[in-house]
Amino acid sequence: xxxxxxxxxxxxxxxxxxxxxxxxxxxxxxxxxxxxxxxxxxxxxxxxxxxxxxxxxxxxxxxxxxxxxxxxxxxxxxxxxxxxxxxxxxxxxxxxxxxxxxxxxxxxxxxxxxxxxxxxxx
Numbered sequence: 001x002x003x004x005x006x007x008x009x010x011x012x013x014x015x016x017x018x019x020x021x022x023x024x025x026x027x028x029x030x031x032x033x034x035x036x037x038x039x040x041x042x043x044x045x046x047x048x049x050x051x052x053x054x055x056x057x058x059x060x061x062x063x064x065x066x067x068x069x070x071x072x073x074x075x076x077x078x079x080x081x082x083x084x085x086x087x088x089x090x091x092x093x094x095x096x097x098x099x100x101x102x103x104x105x106x107x108x109x110x111x112x113x114x115x116x117x118x119x120x121x122x
Contacts, residue, residue, distance in 0.1 A: 001025050002033035004045050011049045020052035027056050029106065 001007040007023055014021045023046045025033050032038050037045075039056070046054040 002037065003035045004037055004041075007046065008049055011046065011051055015050055021050060022053045022055075023049075023051040024055045024057040026058045 001010065002025060007025060011021055011023050014023075025037065025042050025046075027033055027039065033042070043054055
């Protein structure tokens with residue numbers, strides 16, 4: 001989920017079960033949801049609405065999720081990155097291992113954007 005009103009409704013509905021609620025939001029490469037919610041805003045809101053654990057899901061892979069979790073650093077946290085090929089036996093190891101790949105991908109994307117800007121300026 002990317003919108004606070006949407007996840008609030010989900011938390012309120014899930015709380016009626018009497019079980020602990022785990023709530024996650026999807027963050028993009030800029031560290032916010034597509035609705036502009038920061039990890040810090042998400043933690044404050046989700047915990048305020050009664051989520052027992054909060055975190056990030058999907059996005060663009062494990063490296064991105066780890067960065068979001070490191071920003072939050074509050075309470076019980078959950079990471080559920082986009083599914084990857086193969087079996088992951090140690091989630092934190094997989095998350096850390098993907099950070100370099102994520103950085104390389106971002107650098108490559110930045111280079112493509114620079115080239116497009118140069119072509120547009122001509």
